[in-house]
Amino acid sequence: MKGISLFLAAGMAAIVGAAVNEPGREHIMERLYKHLGERRSAGRKLVVGGTNADPTRFPYYAILDVETPAGFFFCGAVLVNDDILLTTAECTTGFTSIFAAVNFTVEAETPTGFEYFREVTNVFVHPEFNATNNRNDLAVLKLELPVNQVAPISIRAQRVGNGVEVTAVGFGELAANTNNFPDILQEVEIVTIPTQDCNARYAGTGVTVLNQRQVCALAPGRDTCNGDAGGPVVMKGATVADDQLVFLTSFGIGCADENRPGIYVRLHHFAQFVDDALCDFSDFRPIFCPSLAPSSSPTITGMPTSPTSSPAPSDSPAPSMSPTRRRTRFCFSGENIVETEQGPMQMDQLKIGDRVLAAGDNYEAVYSFGHYHESMEGEFLQLFTDSTKSPLEMTEDHMVFVQGDRAIPASAVNAGDKLVLANGELTTVNDVKSVVREGAYAPFTKSGTITVNGVKASSFVAFQGEEYMKIAGIETPFSYQWLAHSFESFHRFMSGLGMGSESYNEEGVSNWVYLPLKATQWLLSQNALVIALLMVPWATILFSMFAMEQYPRTMLLLGAFAFVYNRMTVRVNKIKQM
Incomplete structure (x- = not known):
């Protein structure tokens, strides 16, 4: 299966004698080249159908040396800000430490002197990553020090359609599970295909591709393979500065099999997640990030209303944002x-x-x-x-x-x-x-x-x-339409009484919606046991709210009966104690 390849570490390697372009990075360089040496022992061949990349063409490419309790494996990554890399969530599975080499284009026995070695200090995995089906397969890596000498690649904001040729980059295998890897960074041109076509090719395998979060691509005799996971897929421009990052290599079954296309992460879908990570965690915040100073107007009020609406009528336009x-x-x-x-x-x-x-x-x-x-x-x-x-x-x-x-x-x-x-x-x-x-x-x-x-x-x-809603991949009987509609019961009830005062935060989200939205996102990011335990009181509240709105008279009668029964029980107990 396309993705990461695990290598068991054995013994200590000699210290690499080549000079590193920045002092203090020797320990990172030493471990990475030790592991590369162990991987080389399996032999060398090129990525499936790929060609040697110009060593200056993809400076934003990074190789990750991921160490785990079981050994180590390599993945690709891409520099999107001075101190931020993107890779797939799968590439961070079980890590104890991650070292990166940016502008890594030639795998020699010693460094070329153009690599930039960094330790990853923080890993931010997408909260909805599902390791079972590789959905939302994205992680943001924070580097201990910036790489100021390399220009990060920009992420394309628009969706890439079908039939578009893109370029995948990596050090992956010639064929699945062969442990044969190239000496020089490889590039391979592949073409995106419709989601329906891809799902038809994967029929019977249990793999289902989501139209907006994932994309499939292939070309005769060409593909990404093991070891390419996390690496960039780009739309090449006339120069490096014109390149646009569109996908990350995620997974697939086999390599260069026309019936099993490669599956990639559509990055445009995750623009909000990436932007939030850049603004929240990078030491070099992009200019589009909001000011760190407290906002003087944290909420937006006075939504446009018609003369018959509640709250107070107003024909004024919404406040400018x-x-x-x-x-x-x-x-x-x-x-x-x-x-x-x-x-x-x-x-x-x-x-x-x-x-x-x-x-x-x-x-x-x-x-x-x-x-x-x-x-x-x-x-x-x-x-x-x-x-x-x-x-x-x-x-x-x-x-x-x-x-x-x-x-x-x-x-x-x-x-x-x-x-x-x-x-x-x-x-x-x-x-x-x-x-x-x-x-x-x-x-x-x-x-x-x-x-x-x-x-x-x-x-x-x-x-x-x-x-x-799904828990641990198992479908529950709760549709999102029912869940959301039930959550809104109290809001609708208050609005009907003329007490549904409306206010909106700086992103335009209703304050009635914001907390339930964040609570749901938090709940879905927890493990299956936590979700299952919290679903009981959560579902009870939702059913109560739903029943109160749908059957108000019945619920009031039941409430009145419960109150009277409680009072009578208390009185009887007092009489017995006399």
């Missing part, structure tokens, strides 16, 4: 059209209190926005169908209803799938594209549904790229 690079993961774009009782309206013109078509012929009031930000940049999927004039534009985690009236994340929608229209009929998806827009909006209705561009959509998002 400065443009930001931080990306939204859930919302509709402002370009979408919704049907209101007054007629069609563009999404970015909606206000609290506007009555919108939820589904069928049922109009419901917008009682809140889960997210409202006029200038936040986001990448939206465009779902083109046979019967709608304009594509539905929504972020990949936002849910849309498909055949069977099931709410699934947009990232799970592929060409050929059938979406539910407002009247309940079905329409076929004929293409899925992506577009970057400014502005993000998530109007909430009582039913948790809203018709957008003629298609029945959810007000909510899903996590894990799935319709149902």
Whole structure:
């Protein structure tokens, strides 16, 4: 299986006598070349179908020497900031220490003098990484010292489509499980293929590729292989400075098998995670990071409302918000059209209190926005169908209803799938594209549904790229549509009483939504035992909130009965004690 290769360490190697370009790095250089020497004993051959890279062409490439209690293995990585590397989460499995060599392009018995040796001091694995299926296979590595002599590569913000040639870089094997590795950094051109095609090729293996988080690529006789995991896949420019990082090598079955394409991490999907890591952990924070000083206005209040809405009516526009690079993961774009009782309206013109078509012929009031930000940049999927004039534009985690009236994340929608229209009929998806827009909006209705561009959509998002919550890979009976709708019960109840005061943080997320959102993300990042233990009280609260909203009279009667029964029990006990 494509990925890391483990080598058992045996004995001590002699100290490498070559000079290192920076003093104080000798111990890192010594261990790395000791391990490389042990790996070389297996023999040498080139990456599958690759060619020797120009030693000056990929200076941002780094090799990782990962030591574990069982031995050591090598992975690739890529420099994206002066003191930050990206690699796959799989490459950090069980590590006790990680050493890196940046600008590592020639594997000789001694250093060339152009490498930069660093120790990794902190590892930040994506909180939703799943080691079973390699989803969210991404980790950020913090270096002890910056590499100021090498320009980091920029990450492409836009999604890469199908049929695009990209270049993978690494020191991987010629064929799976041969332990034959090259002397010189290899580059190989591969071509992206549709997700449906990839999943069809992997049918029966248990491997399923997610359209937005992963991508498959292949070419006749060419592929990445063992030892390439974590390495960069780039769109080459005219010069090194023009290169764009698009993927990381993740995994696959075999090497250069046309029926088993290589599977890669789509980095554009993880822009928020990477940006947060750069801003929170790098000693050389990019210019797009927010100021470290406390914000003078931590919340955004005064959301636009219609004259009949609650809270207090206001026709003033939403407060202006400065443009930001931080990306939204859930919302509709402002370009979408919704049907209101007054007629069609563009999404970015909606206000609290506007009555919108939820589904069928049922109009419901917008009682809140889960997210409202006029200038936040986001990448939206465009779902083109046979019967709608304009594509539905929504972020990949936002849910849309498909055949069977099931709410699934947009990232799970592929060409050929059938979406539910407002009247309940079905329409076929004929293409899925992506577009970057400014502005993000998530109007909430009582039913948790809203018709957008003629298609029945959810007000909510899903996590894990799935319709149902999973624990340790096992599907629970809780759909994300039900979970989110139940979480909102108290908010809807308070809004109905005119007590649902609306406020939004600096990222435009409703303060009613922020805590449940973070709590869910935290819960899903825990191990299976913790999740299972916390699910009991969590589910009890959700069922209670759901029942209170759906059956208020029954719940009030039950509450009254419980109160009377309790008082009578107390009184009887007092009489017995007399």
